[in-house]
Amino acid sequence: EDKVVQSPLSLVVHEGDTVTLNCSYEVTNFRSLLWYKQEKKAPTFLFMLTSSGIEKKSGRLSSILDKKELFSILNITATQTGDSAVYLCAVDSRNYGGATNKLIFGTGTLLAIQP
Amino acid sequence: NAGVMQNPRHLVRRRGQEARLRCSPMKGHSHVYWYRQLPEEGLKFMVYLQKENIIDESGMPKERFSAEFPKEGPSILRIQQVVRGDSAAYFCASSPSKTGYEQYFGPGTRLTVT
Numbered sequence: 001e002d003k004v005v006q007s008p009l010s011l012v013v014h015e016g017d018t019v020t021l022n023c024s025y026e027v028t029n030f031r032s033l034l035w036y037k038q039e040k041k042a043p044t045f046l047f048m049l050t051s052s053g054i055e056k057k058s059g060r061l062s063s064i065l066d067k068k069e070l071f072s073i074l075n076i077t078a079t080q081t082g083d084s085a086v087y088l089c090a091v092d093s094r095n096y097g098g099a100t101n102k103l104i105f106g107t108g109t110l111l112a113i114q115p
Numbered sequence: 116n117a118g119v120m121q122n123p124r125h126l127v128r129r130r131g132q133e134a135r136l137r138c139s140p141m142k143g144h145s146h147v148y149w150y151r152q153l154p155e156e157g158l159k160f161m162v163y164l165q166k167e168n169i170i171d172e173s174g175m176p177k178e179r180f181s182a183e184f185p186k187e188g189p190s191i192l193r194i195q196q197v198v199r200g201d202s203a204a205y206f207c208a209s210s211p212s213k214t215g216y217e218q219y220f221g222p223g224t225r226l227t228v229t
Contacts, residue, residue, distance in 0.1 A: 004157075034217055042119070042206065042220040043158070088158065101210075102148065102171060103218060107157040 002027040006089050006106035014114050017079050021109045023089030024071040033065055033072050034103065036088040043088055046074070076111075084113045117142065119209050119221035127227045134194040134201070136224045140209030147190045148218060149175075149182060152204040164190060197228045 004025045013019055025033065032050045036043035047056045049065035049072060056063050060079075065072045076083055090103040120139040128134050140147050149161040160174040164184040175182065179197075184190040194201055204225050208218035 036220070041222040045217045045219065048217050090158075101146065102160040102163055102174070103150075103158070103208075104160065105150075105158040 002091070002093055002104050004089055004091050004104050004106040006087075006109050008109060009107070010110040010112070012112045012114060013079060015079060015081060017113075018075065018077045019079060019111060021074040021076075021087050021089075021111070022071065023073070023106055025089075025091045025104075026070065027091050027093045027104060029094045030067070031092040031094050034090045034092065035063055035072070035074050036090065038086045038088055038108065039084075046087075079113045081113045081115055084111060086110050119144075119207055119219050121205075121207050121221035121224050123224060124222060125225050125227070127229060128197050129229055130198060131196050134197050134226055136192040136194075136205050136207075136226070137189040138192070138207030138209075138221060139189045140207075141211075141219055144209035144211050144219075146210045146212065147184050148208045148210075149190075149192050150206045150208065152206060152223075154203070158206060161192075194226075197226070199228050202226055202228045 007022045032048050034048050035046040037046055047063045052065055052067040060077045063074045086108040088108045089106045093104050119141055122137050145166050147164045150158040151161055152158045162175045162182045163171040166184055167186050179195045181193045204223045206223045207221045210216045210218045
């Protein structure tokens with residue numbers, strides 16, 4: 001069965017700290033891995049990773065994928081209280097002869113930044 | 116460009132009633148996905164639709180649940196004879212194509228069954 005596992009489940013740090021969130025996966029037909037940030041409502045897109053070893057960066061956030069070891073990390077440097085959210089990792093898996101296009105989500109990491 | 120829109124944002128239904136959740140994808144997006152998020156659980160895929168076609172409904176319960184995406188108008192997720200276990204947040208996402216594009220999520224509909 002396809003699965004995505006995130007760790008830690010929750011994390012509390014102080015403003016200014018650096019955090020690393022982990023995502024490992026086992027899926028039959030991997031196409032890409034995505035990171036989303038979920039506050040009170042809609043998950044908002046952060047990164048899509050398709051190739052191993054290529055870091056994607058956006059401000060204080062960065063992410064990298066290792067397709068050999070089947071995991072990804074999301075780094076946040078100089079954390080701010082506005083970074084408090086649930087961070088979701090999802091894998092885009094294709095089945096049914098390539099017809100479908102569904103995301104398999106992990107349960108998320110709840111990140112709390114204390115001032 | 117307006118994002119993915121869902122309505123209602125909150126819906127309360129008594130057991131046995133019907134729930135209709137609507138999703139308007141982003142402009143130019145013809146692929147729609149429905150996900151359900153139960154309390155303390157991650158998002159679970161339910162169904163993937165293109166205009167007038169259900170492509171993959173492998174995550175949707177076989178009974179009481181149905182989805183459509185007509186040629187005109189929003190996508191509808193319909194739950195008949197709701198039960199307490201249907202209480203959850205239902206998210207819709209859209210993308211312009213099935214390959215190479217991220218899915219953009221709507222704000223969700225929080226369904227409460229009393």
